[in-house]
Amino acid sequence: MNEEAWYHWDGDDLVLKLKLQPKSSRDQFADIQNDRLRVRITAPPVDGKANTHLIAWLARQFGVAKSAVAIENGHTSQLKRLRISAPKRLPNIVKR
Numbered sequence: 001m002n003e004e005a006w007y008h009w010d011g012d013d014l015v016l017k018l019k020l021q022p023k024s025s026r027d028q029f030a031d032i033q034n035d036r037l038r039v040r041i042t043a044p045p046v047d048g049k050a051n052t053h054l055i056a057w058l059a060r061q062f063g064v065a066k067s068a069v070a071i072e073n074g075h076t077s078q079l080k081r082l083r084i085s086a087p088k089r090l091p092n093i094v095k096r
Helices: 051-061
Strands: 007-010 013-021 028-033 036-040 067-071 079-084
Touching: 013 051, 051 067, 051 079
Parallel strands: 013 036
Antiparallel strands: 007 013, 013 079, 028 036, 067 079
């Protein structure tokens, strides 16, 4: 299986397919499951807190403003597709 199936580039934008694991002990990139990157975050999945926390955390990881991170699909699901507009840096887990 192609381990990079969980992300692709769309011009300067990076599109990620994630499986979110809320209420974890810390925020971190975990492992790749099927065609998604598992991401652990500390926020609970209540009242949009997990999505808000995920966006802020990914913005820091990729060196962009929170407004540059958008959930395209999966607002109420653990399975999400996000777009990061023109990331300024790439965590080691992402290859250009």
